[in-house]
Amino acid sequence: MTTNDNIIRNRDEIKAEEPPPPPPPLLLASGNILHKFPEFLLLILPYIADRIVWNSIVSSNKKIYKKTKEDVETYLPPWxxxxxxxxPGYSVSNPVWSPDGTQIACITHRPDSKIVIFDQRYGLIRFHRHGDDIHRLEFSPDGSFIVSVGRDKFVRVWNFNTTEGYQLQEWNISQELVEDALCMNIEIDVSPCCRYAVVLFGRKVLLKDVQNNGKTIKSLLIPEMEWGKQIMFSSIDGHRSIFIGSKNRAGNNKTIKIWRPYDDDVDEDDPNTTVSFIAILEQSSDTGFSSAFALSRDNSMLAMYSEEPEDYKIMLYSVDNEKNSTTKRLTLKQSFPARCTSIQFTPDNNYISYKNQDGSLAFWDITTGREVSDIMNITYNNNNNKHIHAAVDFSPTGSGRRVLVQYYNGRPGNGFYIASYW
Incomplete structure (x- = not known):
């Protein structure tokens, strides 16, 4: 019978019914896909983040396996x-991602310095000895060469696509430097067009033509009593600029300036310049600003750390190239009374990462200005606060949510890992 439109049935009636037929077999089961739709799996292979699953699919079908071997550039297994x-036998440092996220370059130390490449498909690729201890490594934006800087003040340009690591160029920077800065390290960056490199050493800035054996085509001397600390190329709203962070020798005044060695109306490949060196942000000692800054991937935002007494925070600025200025956009306040370090923008420019007081990695949401509680997927942490992880370098946009992380455990053997994040 029916009551309030609900059907009420007794137990005997239910038992007397025939059982329902079993559901049809799953048409998209793994085995059926592998045998019937290999072309479909080839399309989704680039989106599979688990290397074990990727290898399992590739090895289960001859057509897929053959295709991945014939086109190794398109079908790369995930990290x-x-x-x-x-x-083995070396400690490593200074790891950096290639522009496409398929390789990582590192420096080895003791008994000699070498450049090594970790390749997403082939694993470890060794270079020969660099010379003196290597201070810095950097890929060109198009991934065609690597620049290394030694403590011997030599800059070397490498073709890294062979196990020999063929050296293309060698620049002796010490011949062009200010004498009283010889104890400092060289900072370097490569232009977006890959033709130029800018070298910072003490008060001296050199713009060099990579396509002309590193010839210096323009130089700049930072004002007296200042030391350059950071340098990087950027391109915002069509303005080709070089950001330079410096501080005075007393350490109580920090400045970020823009150097534009290009005319606005000329092609970037033409180094005929109208030199401009403009301060866009300056802070004195009472604010406690660090000389280090972080620039967003799209070069539109700049972040600096402040440690005013009992008010630890990150100051976020928008960069206005038309007015040669910065505008304060947001203050990101910390939830803990200690200095955070390792500040970086994520590749999507939506978050700023940092290392908090217990050594773990955390994030600020730039949209909300709030700290994000989600932790990174790092199996080596094991919730042990003595194991400290610091973000070193995020993988490029489009190569997966991965970040190089440095791991400290208070003992020899600290290293670097590829970690994933949410």
């Missing part, structure tokens, strides 16, 4: 989860 950068 292994929590992959450690390990070179």
């Amino acid at each position: 292994p989860m929590n992959f450690k950068l390990r070179v």
